[in-house]
Amino acid sequence: MPSLKDVQLKIQGVKKTKQITKAMGMVATSRLRGAQGAMDGFRPYAEKFSEVLGSLAEKAGDEASPLLIPKEDVKKIHVVICTSDRGLCGGFNINLTDSVKNFIKNNPNQDAAYSFTCFGKKGRDWCRKGNHDLVDEHLGVVGSKFGFNVASTAGKKLVDGFLDGTYDEVYLVYSEFVSMAKQLPIMQKLLPIPPIETDTDEADEPAEYLAEHLCEPSAEELLGDLLPRNVYVQIYRGLLETSTSEHAARMSAMDNATKACNDMIDNLTLAYNKARQAAITADLMDIVGGAEALKG
Numbered sequence: 475m476p477s478l479k480d481v482q483l484k485i486q487g488v489k490k491t492k493q494i495t496k497a498m499g500m501v502a503t504s505r506l507r508g509a510q511g512a513m514d515g516f517r518p519y520a521e522k523f524s525e526v527l528g529s530l531a532e533k534a535g536d537e538a539s540p541l542l543i544p545k546e547d548v549k550k551i552h553v554v555i556c557t558s559d560r561g562l563c564g565g566f567n568i569n570l571t572d573s574v575k576n577f578i579k580n581n582p583n584q585d586a587a588y589s590f591t592c593f594g595k596k597g598r599d600w601c602r603k604g605n606h607d608l609v610d611e612h613l614g615v616v617g618s619k620f621g622f623n624v625a626s627t628a629g630k631k632l633v634d635g636f637l638d639g640t641y642d643e644v645y646l647v648y649s650e651f652v653s654m655a656k657q658l659p660i661m662q663k664l665l666p667i668p669p670i671e672t673d674t675d676e677a678d679e680p681a682e683y684l685a686e687h688l689c690e691p692s693a694e695e696l697l698g699d700l701l702p703r704n705v706y707v708q709i710y711r712g713l714l715e716t717s718t719s720e721h722a723a724r725m726s727a728m729d730n731a732t733k734a735c736n737d738m739i740d741n742l743t744l745a746y747n748k749a750r751q752a753a754i755t756a757d758l759m760d761i762v763g764g765a766e767a768l769k770g
Contacts, residue, residue, distance in 0.1 A: 517714075556570070557594035561596070566724075635675050
């Protein structure tokens with residue numbers, strides 16, 4: 475049985491750990507509010523922008539812009555990974571990197587070469603550990619305040635790379651914020667820009683009505699400016715979603731860690747009381763034994 479001093483030291487250590495996890499959880503909660511507000515404000519804009527752009531692209535046809543034309547032979551695939559810079563957020567980063575692994579594993583084109591752009595240290599470290607082709611890295615973005623220029627700078631490089639043939643396809647991997655307890659890794663195709671999708675549950679149900687947008691000048695002229703911007707908008711949205719998901723995951727992880735510390739303190743306190751009672755019982759036995767010896 476451990477000594478009383480050892481148990482006391484363990485209890486003190488767990489209490490200090492509990493203070494740290496509780497403080498980190500409070501910080502994550504505070505940052506989550508700001509990140510969630512920015513995400514909720516931008517999400518409708520990104521969805522509507524994609525809808526309008528899809529309507530214009532459908533009207534103009536694939537020949538309106540080279541960003542709409544898929545490559546016949548896809549050999550060079552570029553993936554943009556949005557991860558966090560810090561850990562202590564449960565399986566948040568592992569879920570994102572696992573989605574990339576599954577995408578590579580399940581891709582029917584096994585001869586394709588992959589290159590990566592990483593937002594966050596965890597994604598960069600994963601690429602380096604796996605000896606993947608790391609083209610660009612952006613640190614200190616996810617989880618902090620950033621502007622649209624971060625997404626536009628990275629997006630311009632991707633658009634230029636797709637146009638000059640460096641990349642045949644470009645994908646974005648980010649964590650979509652669903653709720654405080656649920657964050658889903660999303661693999662989204664950025665380039666070539668996919669056509670707008672209409673969801674139908676059954677074959678006999680009519681497709682969802684999409685309003686026809688009248689534009690001046692023509693749709694073909696507008697697409698030249700709007701299609702690259704759509705790439706920037708989707709990257710920016712992915713970064714906002716990932717930042718919010720990171721804070722939510724860290725808050726949940728720190729809350730679980732704090733509860734685990736409380737359980738450990740209860741167990742150690744019980745062990746301490748047992749050890750103290752055993753020590754008291756041993757001392758009483760010595761006293762009783764000494765008294766009986768004196769009587770004899």
